[in-house]
Amino acid sequence: MALFSISEDTPVGTHVYTLNGTDPEEDPVRYGLTFEMGSREYFRVDPKSGNVTLVQELDREKQAEISALVSITDGRNKVVETVRIFVTDANDEQPEFQNLPFVFDVPEDTAPGSSIYKVQAVDKDMGSGGSVSYYLQSSPPTKFTIDGHSGVLRIRANETLDYETTPAHFVTVVAKDGGGKYNGKHQVMSATATVTINVVDAQDTPPSFVGTPYFAYIYEVSLPGSEIFTVYAKDGDQGNPNPIHYAIMNGSDGVFDINSTTGCISLTTHPSQLRSELYEVRVKATEVGESEGPMDYDITTVTVRLVDLNNHPPTFYGETGPQNRFEVTMFEHPPAGEILRGFKITVNDSDQGANAKFKLRLVGPGRVLRVVPQTVLNEAQVTIIVEDTSGIDYEKGSTLTFKLLAIEIDTPERFSATADIVIHLLDTNDNVPAFTSEYYIARIAENSPGGSSLVSVTANDPDSGPWGEVKYTIYGSGSDLFSIHYSTGVISTQPWASLDAEARSKYNFYVKAEDGEGEYSLAEVFVTVLDLNDHSPEFHESLLEETMIIGAPVRIEAVDEDAESPNNVIEYSIMKADPKNIFDIDCNTGVIKLKPYIKSMEILHNITKQQDCKWSLLVEARDRGSPSFSTTAVLNIDITEATPLMAAFLKKSRGSPMKVLGMVMGIISVLVGATVLFSTAMYVRNTKSNRISPARRIIRRRPRHPEPPWSFRMPIFKDAGPSGKFLVDDPEGGCAVRVAGGPRMKAPPPTAPCLPPPPPSSSTVRTSERPRVLPTISGVLASRSFKKPTSGGSSHSREESMSSALVSELKMRLEQKINESNQGYY
Secondary structure: OOOEEEEOOOOOOOEEEEOOOOOOOOOOOEEEEEEOOOOOOOEEEOOOOOEEEEOOOOOOOOOOEEEEEEEEEOOOOEEEEEEEEEEEOOOOOOOEEOOOOEEEEEEOOOOOOOEEEEOOEEOOOOHHHHOEEEEEEOOOOOOEEEOOOOOEEEEOOOOOOOOOOOOEEEEEEEEEEOOEEEOOEEEOOEEEEEEEEEEEOOOOOOOEEOOOOEEEEEEOOOOOOOEEEEOOEEOOOOOOOOOEEEEEEEOOOOOEEEOOOOOEEEEOOOHHHOOOOEEEEEEEEEEOOOOOOOOOEEEEEEEEEEEOOOOOOOEEEEOOEEOOEEEEEEEOOOOOOOEOOOOOEEEEOOOOHHHHEEEEEEEOOOOOEEEEOOEEEOEEEEEEEEOOHHHOOOOOOOEEEEEEEEEEOOOOOOOEEEEEEEEEEEOOOOOOOEEOOOEEEEEEEOOOOOOOEEEEOOEEOOOOHHHHOOEEEEEOOOOOOEEEOOOOOEEEEOOOOOOOOOOOOEEEEEEEEEOOOOOEEEEEEEEEEEOOOOOOOEEOOOEEEEEEEOOOOEEOOEEOOOOOOOOOOEEEEEEEOOOOOOEEEOOOOOEEEEOOOOOOHHHHHHHOOOOOOEEEEEEEEEEOOOOOOEEEEEEEEEEEOOOHHHHHHHHHOOOOHHHHHHHHHHHHHHHHHHHHHHHHHHHHHHHHOOOOOOOOOOOOOOOOOOOOOOOOOOOOOOOOOOOHHHEEEOOOOOEEEEOOOOOOOOOOOOOOOOOOOOOOOOOOOOOOOOOOOOOOOOOEEEEOOOOOOOOOHHHHHHHHHHHHHHHHHHHHHHHHHHHHHHHHHO
């Protein structure tokens, strides 16, 4: 590991090096890695493999070189060497600003472009990661700029500082390094610092008066020397202000004086000697400084008014003189904006000027009324206008009370006056009867006696007198069985009405609430007739008959005319059966089936001695109502055994024998029709064909005697194989020729073939007929049943030799004809 180096961003646990050594005696060696006393152990070595692993984080800025002792031993001898491990730099340190915080002063008259400060940041990394550049982070742009390399802060060109506008500036400086590798990726690190720039004020702004314009008042009770007003001016250069000197330039007529230091204006004579009620006094404020030249100044005007003493409060007047209560009677809900002309109110303040200025306010419930005018000088006629018509409601209160206030505005005394405004309301029919609910739900048991009460509806009309009296009526398609009391709103059934849930269980209709002037509202009533268990289950017959096929269940069904569950829910049971272990019944569906172990008639015959397998069961149908009703019926079951298809058919057709007979006749008709269609099609095909199909006809020589009749054997009556349908009888020789059709059948060996027919004589051949060569087909000669000869053995031997010769000749001729016909056919 001599001169071994490792990057400081290497992750802990990384395999960084492998020690390798051998022993001359080829003994196994073990490796070791130790550090000096007191130093951190950054690495660890596997004694057997020599793999060196980093176990602690490295930091070049804290320790750039690590000294370690590596050793190798075979158990007896040990070699130790000192190695130096160099930690290489990674860009893991951000720049650090020096000499924080950055706070300094700058005169406001510093020239644009001047250098005002230098910031410095240091990055402990090496190379590009240790180089630092600077820039300002500001939005919007500031009045300053910074040199990216040196960190010198300057005032931007064409920019000036102004203490009066911004006495301090805060600039954010960003220092970033040149970037470098860290954990395999390029990384740029940065740091920020805030620079505080305090602007030092310079004498470049004149003084100015504060709080202008100025108004002062002289009261009739003022004494000479009384202070009537104080002006105040301050130097525009607030950072280093100069003292201010005050003086009256003109407009005082000798009756006012001013303190040159404080700016306090005082009266020099008695108010009764003043020749005017209004004075315009011009005051000058001048800076006092060390400079010998002219100083900056400012001039303002003070308006001084002679006012009367405020010694009269506002007063309300009616038609007869001063009063503090005004009443009027009117109908409720006047239109918004209407003037309440029943009030005749005047307000007056006998003072003069500002002492006679006051405001009017109307205090009461909500923003119902408003008063006009709201500000009065000396005297005015008071007008009250409706603003919120909903607040003037007789139902909310028959009397409205307000307070009319008159309060002085600009006087120290704040004199005021109060008057009561009382409005007596008259009622109008402005409300419609309102039901307590938009709909009502009622329930009544069926068969309830006529006149039974269902529900009580209520509608309220807050109007008074006949306008608030409500009468109820009822109407709608479902209201003919119900009535309502005109005043109480109680809904009941008609005396003659009888409600039946099975006939109709839901009713809905409307009730109408109407006041004395015809205003009305509606509500809907929903009536539910509750079902009672007043019907018992019923079978369609008291004696039921069913045919049961083994493996197929039968089902009984009863009907309960009640309207709702559980009154119309039926449970089935077998009350009586002998023996009892033959049948099971589903209590919900009424399905009856044999016990699972009964799978054939033999098992039934073993259970009972009855050979006809007919049972009579007493079954019960019971509803689930309260109280519960039931009915019974006798079920005769005839058990038989059949195929599933036949069983299902017989089960469905047990009650209609004509259906079974019609089914059988239909099957026979379909078979006969198919046979006729097939025969007709074959006849038409053979008649219209231009060539004789070799698979459908056999050519024989015309005999002298009449042609023997053809006999067809239908497969439906006798299975003769595919070729049996074209079997031809030969009455002379007892032979039959079976024509090959469909798949070729294997022919039996001919034991006694028939002789071929003799050739026709020349006398029987017509001269007009020309000999024709017709194709033939391959076939076999099948011998039909014939009588064996009764002669002796010699005659039997002769007949066998003759038959063999005939068979050989016939086979040869047939093969020749077959070859010729095949050549001509193809």
